[in-house]
Amino acid sequence: MNILLHPTYFPNIAHFVAIANADHVMFELDDNFLKQTYRNRTYIYGANGKLALNIPVIHTQKNRQKYRDVKIFNESKWQDLHWKSLLSAYRTSPFFEFYEDELQPLFHMKADFILDFNLKCFDVICDCLQLDVPVSKSEIYQKTIENKHDFRFLVNAKKEQPLEFDTYTQVFNNKHGFIPNLSILDLLFNEGPNAVNYLESQTITPQ
Template sequence: MKTLIHPTYFPSIAHFVAIANTDELVFETDDNFLKQTYRNRAYVYGANGKLTLNIPVIHSQKNRQKYRDVKIFNEEKWQSLHWKSLLSAYRTSPFFEYYEDELQPLFEMKTDFILDFNLKCFETITECLQLDVHTSKTEIYQETPTDTNDFRFLVHAKKEQPQNFESYTQVFNNKHGFIPNLSILDLLFNEGPNALNYLESQTIITP
């Protein structure tokens, strides 16, 4: 069965649990852009706890704007800031150096549209995970799709469905304890080649 999700910025672990456990992935690209979602934010584990990485976007004056039409506000040096934050958070993690060369170019390339950038991040992460998944994009928006596992609810950063994922060792565990469902980057830098096994062994709790 197909799995339907929103393309997001370095997706949450919940997103990648859904991705790793499907044969066919469909990206929702015909929805309206909403604030305070994972479309333009990711959470990582910094020295002071949960840290938000937010991509600035240009909001339309219209009431509604299609996700695929939303542009990144590249006047802000957000890429440099995000990369420095990742270095600070994960340079001592077991596998940061292992993936650094593949990820750093994402923080140096200029992309106009947030959707395009998120899809590029997705491609890079699947290469790091050595995860082969067939993908397609929606052509129309459907409120209730048929014959599809609809995981679009995972896009909401502020009203998340709690997930019961197994803990793994994080860099600052001894400071703040285990923080679940961060960006896939947290799992990748801490678990490395074992990350895919972890994802395939977890289950999503639906609303």
């Protein structure tokens, strides 16, 4: 199965279910940047429930801006905040220490463009998962595509479709119950090497 989808910030479970079950992944790089999407947002499981981590971006006065051209607003020290949030949420999880050294550098590196940073995060997560999927990048935007399953709809955080994924043990299960479709980080820290088996056992249908 060949798929097309958007690079997002530490993609959620749905994205990685599609990726783990794909023969080839093409990332959409030539689209316009839209607000209220997973391009610069991910959700984790904090002590008080579902917690959004947003990367602040610099918006231009133009009506449209290419995703590849959007810069990160680094004056807000968002990397420090996100890493502290991950520590608070997952330091007691079974596998946090196992992956901490691979992930921490992402929150200290200089990142200018949101797309480049998301692609770097994706590479690191694939290394952690030991997931080897061929990846290519789009060169032109096409509204409709052939010969690929279109999963670009998954980028929309506000119009998310209900997804039936199996449960797994989360750090704060006893407080708020199971929260589905969080960042891949949630699955990684809780399931460790079993994460890929979990992803491959789930199904998701393109629109």
